[in-house]
Amino acid sequence: xxxxxxxxxxxxxxxxxxxxxxxxxxxxxxxxxxxxxxxxxxxxxxxxxxxxxxxxxxxxxxxxxxxxxxxxxxxxxxxxxxxxxxxxxxxxxxxxxxxxxxxxxxxxxxxxxxxxxxxxxxxxxxxxxxxxxxxxxxxxxxxxxxxxxxxxxxxxxxxxxxxxxxxxxxxxxxxxxxxxxxxxxxxxxxxxxxxxxxxxxxxxxxxxxxxxxxxxxxxxxxxxxxxxxxxxxxxxxxxxxxxxxxxxxxxxxxxxxxxxxxxxxxxxxxxxxxxxx
Amino acid sequence: xxxxxxxxxxxxxxxxxxxxxxxxxxxxxxxxxxxxxxxxxxxxxxxxxxxxxxxxxxxxxxxxxxxxxxxxxxxxxxxxxxxxxxxxxxxxxxxxxxxxxxxxxxxxxxxxxxxxxxxxxxxxxxxxxxxxxxxxxxxxxxxxxxxxxxxxxxxxxxxxxxxxxxxxxxxxxxxxxxxxxxxxxxxxxxxxxxxxxxxxxxxxxxxxxxxxxxxxxxxxxxxxxxxxxxxxxxxxxxxxxxxxxxxxxxxxxxxxxxxxxxxxxxxxxxxxxxxxx
Numbered sequence: 001x002x003x004x005x006x007x008x009x010x011x012x013x014x015x016x017x018x019x020x021x022x023x024x025x026x027x028x029x030x031x032x033x034x035x036x037x038x039x040x041x042x043x044x045x046x047x048x049x050x051x052x053x054x055x056x057x058x059x060x061x062x063x064x065x066x067x068x069x070x071x072x073x074x075x076x077x078x079x080x081x082x083x084x085x086x087x088x089x090x091x092x093x094x095x096x097x098x099x100x101x102x103x104x105x106x107x108x109x110x111x112x113x114x115x116x117x118x119x120x121x122x123x124x125x126x127x128x129x130x131x132x133x134x135x136x137x138x139x140x141x142x143x144x145x146x147x148x149x150x151x152x153x154x155x156x157x158x159x160x161x162x163x164x165x166x167x168x169x170x171x172x173x174x175x176x177x178x179x180x181x182x183x184x185x186x187x188x189x190x191x192x193x194x195x196x197x198x199x200x201x202x203x204x205x206x207x208x209x210x211x212x213x214x215x216x217x218x219x220x221x222x223x224x225x226x227x228x229x230x231x232x233x234x235x236x237x238x239x240x241x242x243x244x245x246x247x248x249x250x251x252x253x254x255x256x257x258x259x260x261x262x263x264x265x266x267x268x269x270x271x272x273x274x275x276x277x
Numbered sequence: 278x279x280x281x282x283x284x285x286x287x288x289x290x291x292x293x294x295x296x297x298x299x300x301x302x303x304x305x306x307x308x309x310x311x312x313x314x315x316x317x318x319x320x321x322x323x324x325x326x327x328x329x330x331x332x333x334x335x336x337x338x339x340x341x342x343x344x345x346x347x348x349x350x351x352x353x354x355x356x357x358x359x360x361x362x363x364x365x366x367x368x369x370x371x372x373x374x375x376x377x378x379x380x381x382x383x384x385x386x387x388x389x390x391x392x393x394x395x396x397x398x399x400x401x402x403x404x405x406x407x408x409x410x411x412x413x414x415x416x417x418x419x420x421x422x423x424x425x426x427x428x429x430x431x432x433x434x435x436x437x438x439x440x441x442x443x444x445x446x447x448x449x450x451x452x453x454x455x456x457x458x459x460x461x462x463x464x465x466x467x468x469x470x471x472x473x474x475x476x477x478x479x480x481x482x483x484x485x486x487x488x489x490x491x492x493x494x495x496x497x498x499x500x501x502x503x504x505x506x507x508x509x510x511x512x513x514x515x516x517x518x519x520x521x522x523x524x525x526x527x528x529x530x531x532x533x534x535x536x537x538x539x540x541x542x543x544x545x546x547x548x549x550x551x552x553x554x
Contacts, residue, residue: 003357005349005366005388010356019296020387025369027424028305059425060432072282079287080280088375089282092302093428097391098365100424100431100456110297111282114374137426138412146423147304147377148336149414151370154377155337179377 002097018095022108027100028146030092030108031055034240035073035203036116038275040083044240045073047203051143052091058142061093061107072111080113086241088112090145119242123268126248126260127163129237131226132156134167134175140198153178164237164247166226169198173223180237180245181205184229185217185263191232194221204238207274208267215266226251234261243275244268279374295372299385304377305423307369307385308332311517312350312480313393315552317360321517322350324480328420329368335419338370341384349388357390363518365389367422396519400545403525403537404440406514408503409433411444411452417475430455439526441514443503446475450500457514457522458482461506462494462540468509471498481515484551485544492543503528511538520552521545 002013006020023029032055035048053066073087089112094105136149153165157178165178175193176182181202184191190212193199212219229235235247235255244267246260255261260268279290283297300306309332312325330343350364366389371382413426430442434455442455452470453459458479461468467489470476489496506512512524512532521544523537532538537545 003353003390005353005386005390007386008349010353017294017296019294019299019302022296022302023428025296025299025301025307025367025387025422027428028422029425029428030302059429072285076280076282076287090302098389100428101435109282109284110302112375113280113282133415135415137414137423138410139426144425145302145305146414146425148306148421148423149416151300151304151306151377152336158378 018108021095021097022092023094023096023102023105024090024092024108024145026098028144029059030090030145031059031061031143032088032090032145033143034086034088036087036241037077037083037085041275041277042073042077042087043275044203044207045070047206051201051203055143056091058139059093059144061091064091064107069109072109076111076113082115084116085113086116088114092145116241119245122163122242122245124260126246127237128161128249129164129166129177129235129247130157130160130162130251131168131174132165132178134169134198136167136198138197140175140200141196143200150178162249166229168226172225172227174226174229175199176202177237177239180239181208183208183236183238184224184232185234185236185261186232188217189220190217190263191220191222191224193223202238204240204243207271208238208244211267211270211274214270215263217263230255234264236264236267243271295385298372298374299369300371300373300379300382301367301369301385301422303375305421306336307367307422308336308338308420309365309367309422310420311363311365313364313518314354314360314362318552318554319350319354319364320552321480321484322347324483328478328480332420333368335416336421338368338384341368346386349386353388353390359392361393362390363393365391369422393518396522399440399519399522401537403523404514405438405526406441406443406454406512406524407434407437407439407528408445408451409442411446411475413444413475415474417452417477418473420477427455441524445503449502451503451506452476453479454514454516457516458485460485460513460515461501461509462511462513462538463509465494466497467494467540468497468499468501470500479515481517481520484548485515485521488544488547488551491547492540494540507532511541513541513544520548
């Protein structure tokens with residue numbers, strides 16, 4: 001028997017929306033994806049669905065048909081009917097009485113489509129970032145709803161007038177941004193963290209690495225020290241909703257001449273071509 | 278503009294229950310408490326409210342009056358009107374369009390009261406536990422809704438026929454259980470992890486340490502190696518909903534004679550007295 005209180009009000013337990021008993025809320029027990037469209041085309045849907053499927057498997061949420069997810073995404077995108085859209089979706093383990101390891105719950109699907117936020121200004125002038133300690137759990141390769149450290153990191157960045165927080169681990173190495181992959185360019189070498197349990201296999205990162213060769217960059221997937229990053233010729237982040245965004249200030253240190261760098265601009269240009277499909 | 282899909286259905290964004298846009302679900306962006314009553318008396322309410330207040334401050338959820346929370350807890354307990362009840366409550370940052378660092382959200386309070394699960398059998402025969410790698414974030418002193426590693430640990434324990442999973446860090450030391458504090462008794466010495474950023478300041482742990490002196494135990498708050506624990510004279514866990522539970526099997530190794538130990542029984546007995554108030 002349950003008594004439920006929402007704010008100051010008692011609510012009949014039988015009439016409470018099941019969302020209040022969502023394991024996403026009780027435990028962050030779910031996984032998600034964010035993707036976008038460019039000019040009427042969803043970008044990298046297969047890659048996002050593949051990653052989603054892997055995340056589901058890693059957290060042992062079973063019984064989800066990924067083709068059903070694909071259909072829902074396509075249906076929602078069609079219904080939204082705008083060329084540039086951002087799609088967010090998650091699946092949680094289910095809804096029920098709170099217990100850590102409940103069995104037999106029905107996974108819950110939730111999706112929103114919204115207008116894509118304009119990133120033109122950020123792309124033109126670049127953004128400022130700060131570093132924060134990487135306090136996240138050890139399975140950041142899973143795109144889970146356990147994002148409190150990311151929230152706290154982003155809040156810290158905003159307080160310092162920055163747009164993104166870059167995580168630095170205990171040994172002084174950069175892992176990735178609070179909601180982005182991170183890259184440094186030194187001469188003709190593009191540095192980014194190698195994939196591992198502590199790094200989200202970013203889909204935009206993958207495309208950046210593919211485009212790097214096209215613009216004449218060599219790739220080095222090696223950890224980068226925070227103080228090395230401050231001395232880079234160029235810095236950039238990659239995130240699905242905005243693809244590539246130049247970073248022009250790192251912990252209040254201006255990067256090169258404080259403007260988006262040559263290779264970053266070339267990569268952004270290639271990305272524009274890429275998303276035309 | 279938003280389009281919302283729940284399961285297979287499109288839902289008018291204006292009519293979706295705000296719970297679907299809860300930051301607790303999107304990010305696990307909230308904190309919680311669980312407490313219980315014994316024979317009509319709430320146990321350690323002040324301690325739980327103090328910890329809750331601290332958790333709120335640590336995750337920067339502002340504008341919550343802790344006395345309002347206290348009143349709600351008391352009101353719900355009164356309405357439930359059973360002597361032995363379990364109260365769960367959380368506050369999340371709010372509900373709104375998903376963005377990592379939104380400002381100006383209104384914190385959301387949710388509470389359930391339910392019958393306490395019987396722990397008599399577990400207390401009489403003891404439980405089995407396994408160890409799992411501690412993959413949690415680095416601020417486990419905050420009682421946050423980011424509990425996916427705890428869920429996965431508990432699931433792993435159940436799969437092995439165990440009731441609890443005990444986290445072991447990278448250097449082989451035990452931190453705590455997936456939903457409990459952990460203790461080992463060696464001779465007349467009670468071992469438990471020292472409090473720190475990686476340990477929840479468990480309220481039941483605090484009372485166990487207070488009662489330890491009464492039953493003739495010395496306290497050593499030092500990290501314990503997993504293989505040392507297997508050789509203990511007694512093992513036990515502490516959790517608000519069940520207070521003290523003996524552990525009689527650790528990674529399939531029987532502890533002493535496989536029955537709840539002498540000091541553990543004394544501690545349980547003292548706890549019964551303590552909760553009489």
